[in-house]
Amino acid sequence: MKVLAIVPAYNEEASIAAVVEALGRVRPPLDVVVVDDGSSDATAEVARAAGARVLSLPFNLGIGGAVQTGYLYARDNGYDVAVQVDGDGQHDPAEIPNLLAPLSEGTAEVVGGSRFLGRRSTYRASVARRLGIFYFAWVLSALFRRSVTDPTSGFRAANRRAIELFADEYPTDYPEVDSLVLLWRNGLRSLEVPVEMASRQGGQSSISWPRAVYYMIKVTLSIGVHLLRAPRGGS
Numbered sequence: 001m002k003v004l005a006i007v008p009a010y011n012e013e014a015s016i017a018a019v020v021e022a023l024g025r026v027r028p029p030l031d032v033v034v035v036d037d038g039s040s041d042a043t044a045e046v047a048r049a050a051g052a053r054v055l056s057l058p059f060n061l062g063i064g065g066a067v068q069t070g071y072l073y074a075r076d077n078g079y080d081v082a083v084q085v086d087g088d089g090q091h092d093p094a095e096i097p098n099l100l101a102p103l104s105e106g107t108a109e110v111v112g113g114s115r116f117l118g119r120r121s122t123y124r125a126s127v128a129r130r131l132g133i134f135y136f137a138w139v140l141s142a143l144f145r146r147s148v149t150d151p152t153s154g155f156r157a158a159n160r161r162a163i164e165l166f167a168d169e170y171p172t173d174y175p176e177v178d179s180l181v182l183l184w185r186n187g188l189r190s191l192e193v194p195v196e197m198a199s200r201q202g203g204q205s206s207i208s209w210p211r212a213v214y215y216m217i218k219v220t221l222s223i224g225v226h227l228l229r230a231p232r233g234g235s
Helices: 015-024 043-050 061-075 091-104 125-143 160-168 175-187 209-228
Strands: 002-010 031-036 055-056 079-083 110-114 155-156 192-195
Touching: 002 015, 002 043, 002 061, 002 091, 015 031, 015 043, 015 091, 031 043, 031 110, 043 055, 055 061, 055 155, 061 079, 061 091, 061 160, 061 175, 079 091, 091 110, 091 155, 091 192, 110 175, 125 175, 155 160, 160 175, 175 192, 175 209
Parallel strands: 002 031, 002 079, 031 055, 110 192
Antiparallel strands: 079 155, 110 155
């Protein structure tokens, strides 16, 4: 498979070099593109020096816009698989083969790494963040009629069908949950595999109590909108 690692990054100069270097140690080898989302620091320069291809956006689009830029690049350059990896050092590239295995077996179009599946996790998050994770795990488990444990994970691998869908349409704000609903509405399968994640290696999380409440309300409304819309190519 021709595999691309998509690394959205906004002001991650403290951690991005280590992320790119760790991706360079993944076997079989993969290509790395860092999408610099209008950073005001040296994220782009540091990533380029570490060996990544860098796509610099002229201003900050947010995580959804940055990730979709990566999927557009993957689609237009003929990649079979795209792996999303955060630029803050939380995701361990050594786990990537675990994400790729179900794609090779044809059991899913998207495979997400779960911090809460199948083993005792050492991951620690704020109460506000955990509340959002568990709330949306409950919502999507009820909607999909199967267990979903980590719907906000940004560590995931997508096959060619999912790449093409996400290149054409990707949620712009807090996209992880919305994108799972988008897959489901278009008949694409997603599943989870257990992974370990670390705490942030640099930068600062934006999730506070007010933002967590805003996030839950906004994404819940967005899910409702998705359910009212026709699937891609439908009527």
